[in-house]
Amino acid sequence: MDNKRVIMAVALSFIVLLSWNYFFPPAKPPVETAKPTATASADAQTPTTSSAQTADSTPAAPLEDASFTASKGRSVTVDTPLYRAIFDSNGAVLQRFDLKKYKKTIEPDSPPVDLVTEASLNKAPMGLLVDGKPSWTNGSWTFAGDDVTLAAGENAELTFKATIDGITVTRTLSFDADSYLISESDLLSSDTSATVRLAHTLASSTLTREGDRYNTTRIAYYNASGLNEEQDKDDLEKGILLSDGLEWGAIESNYFALTLLPIEQNAVLKGKITDDIFRIATEVSSISLNSGVGREIATAYYLGPKVTSYLATAPNNLAAIVNYGWFDFIAKPLIKLLHFFYGYVHNYGVAIIILTILIKAIFWPLSQKSYKSMEKMKKLQPLMADLREKYKDDRQKMNEELMQLYKTYKVNPAGGCFPMLIQIPVFIGLYQGLLNAIELRHAPFIAHLPFTDMIWLADLSAKDPYYITPLIMGATMFLQQKMTPSPGDPTQAKIMLLMPIVFTFLFLNFPSGLVVYWMVNNVLSIAQQWLMIRKA
Known part of the structure; x- marks a missing residue:
């Protein structure tokens, strides 16, 4: 030799x-990208559905660009030892999510990290879409509760209710003082038989410092093929769609994540960048409602740091979001x-x-x-x-x-x-x-x-x-x-x-x-x- x-x-x-x-980002898995088509109601582009979509499923709708304004409802605050969340009573849209244990900078008077930010509020984080329509503009919401303050070991619920195009929707959000996980149960009912599509959304502006190539904001998802990440801006501006065994989807950086965890097995994930705002939605199609019989759809959110001890308590193998590449096992x-x-x-x-x-x-x-x-x-x-x-x-x-x-x-x-x-x-x-x-x-x-x-x-x-x-x-x-x-x-x-x-x-x-x-x-x-x- x-x-x-x-x-x-x-x-x-x-x-x-x-x-x-440094020179080459990780190879991207094959993801179906959206093909631009003109629409009469919005500037959204409709993603092409994945080949894994089941034959009897309703084709996925575009990720709507309907905007949200906080003028119609009042603010509802949930304060825990880990975070302070503010919701708008008009649809339970998330307005702020401050992480109490993490500051924006190292300055002593630095404000806490806000995973939502004012810039992304317009895209309705934690907003609910019913048949592709934004519930915060198509329904009249009621909320009879008050602000919540939780001490260690405590938990609480908030319930929001509205009727949207003949569909009664009751959103119940559950909070645990010792976790960043928020569980949601949506009860749907109708006076007549109906088939409904229901989507949950998240949105955030960049989670990282500008120009930081070692810590980028990206959209990630987990399915049978494992953890996949998409950070190419051109692809994300077109839109991505995943419908093959989705476990969760996330907007993430090296340190933080805003994650959607659908409990329904047939949920699809849609992701997009709009106006420099990262957006994801998980949608369940073909929800059959019988007259006078309620149907419950469950989902969960994780908004917080990528700390294994907290992630391990979340469903759908969310702990897999912490991955160190080729030599993860080392x-x-x-x-x-x-x-x-x-x-x-x-x-x-x-x-x-x-x-x-x-x-x-x-x-x-x-x-x-x-x-x-x-x-x-x-x-x-x-x-x-x-x-x-x-x-x-x-x-x-x-x-x-x-x-x-x-x-x-x-x-x-x-x-x-x-x-x-x-x-x-x-x-x-x-x-x-x-x-x-x-x-x-x-x-x-x-x-x-x-x-x-x-x-x-x-x-x-x-x-x-x-x-x-x-x-x-x-x-x-x-x-x-x-x-x-x-x-x-x-x-x-x-x-x-x-x-x-x-x-x-x-x-x-x-x-x-x-x-x-x-x-x-x-x-x-x-x-x-x-x-x-x-x-x-």
Whole structure:
């Protein structure tokens, strides 16, 4: 085997794996997109139904663009230890949803995160559509209750009622003080037999900082094929439709989610971006009503942080919304370990350092083996160069002689590479875990530059504002490369020395928690190599 090819392949693979999410977003699953058609009543576009739609189902209607105004009803407030929600009594449309434990910025007087926002209110979050018509403009709603304040362990219900085109609709919303889950039961009845379509909606403006390519707002859904995400704006402006075994649909970022969880098995999901507002709706078609007999349709909402302990209590496998990509099975235990260390040190920056040290200790023997193998290969470089020169016109003979050389000196040409390849899944897993861990959001490490009042690493989910840690990381990587035994070939050596420049560029805008992890790992690698050199 040609050692030059092996080392170059590993180096390039390592760069591609680490930079894949930067340059190439995850591949999108096949989703039916809407085809623009002119309509008489709205500017919505009708999505093409999926082939999985059952034959007896009524074709899905467009995601209506009817606007909502809060002038007709009064505000109804639900206050819990976790959130403060405000509804309009005209249709139970959600006006605000403030997360009490999460602030918009790291400033002490920062307001809480509002998952609805005034910008998206016009699209009627938690609005109800009956036969494709917005219930808040086509019905006269009544509400006889009052504001609700819940203490830990308590729960409550709000009931809203209206008649829409001969269909009586009773919306009952259930709240739990210890959960972000809101359950809904809709009782439909009619004096005559009827067939009804019922849709529940959610809407939100962007959940992320503008230009943050590592934390984008997107529409996600879960069905038999698993978790799927759509973040391409062009596709979302056309509209998407899913009708194959839907479990839930969501508007999400790395840290927060607004989720619809239909209990009915035949629900379809529609998603769209309209006026920079992300919108989703789950619709149940062909609801048969008999005269004087009520029919109950259940659904649920989850509006809150992507915290596993809260998601685990939700139906329809909502916990699957926390996914760390290819190496999810590695990332999740590592994040649990991070939480464990934080429980003792109460600083996520320090917890990241401890976790990095632990991982390095586990892989210490492999790193030693890799370094020793590279040392042996370095000693054979003169002999290998002679063989390449001697048999430069006979490649087959040259390879045979090189293999005989490796066999004679008991050297595996890939021995320095395979130990590193085994570690790559762990590196990538932890990278994904730290990138999506809500615990790092607004978590400080070293809040101010030493001896100054300049805010520095006060938020491990944000980039280093002064690029200090990425530059140190690049310098440590360069030093590590210089200490690593040279591959012998000058071209190879130059390629390897380019890696610190590439990684420094990639890490400039990385969340600082990721940079701290990689920087500490480099420092530990340098220490290990220094010990090996000293021992040798």
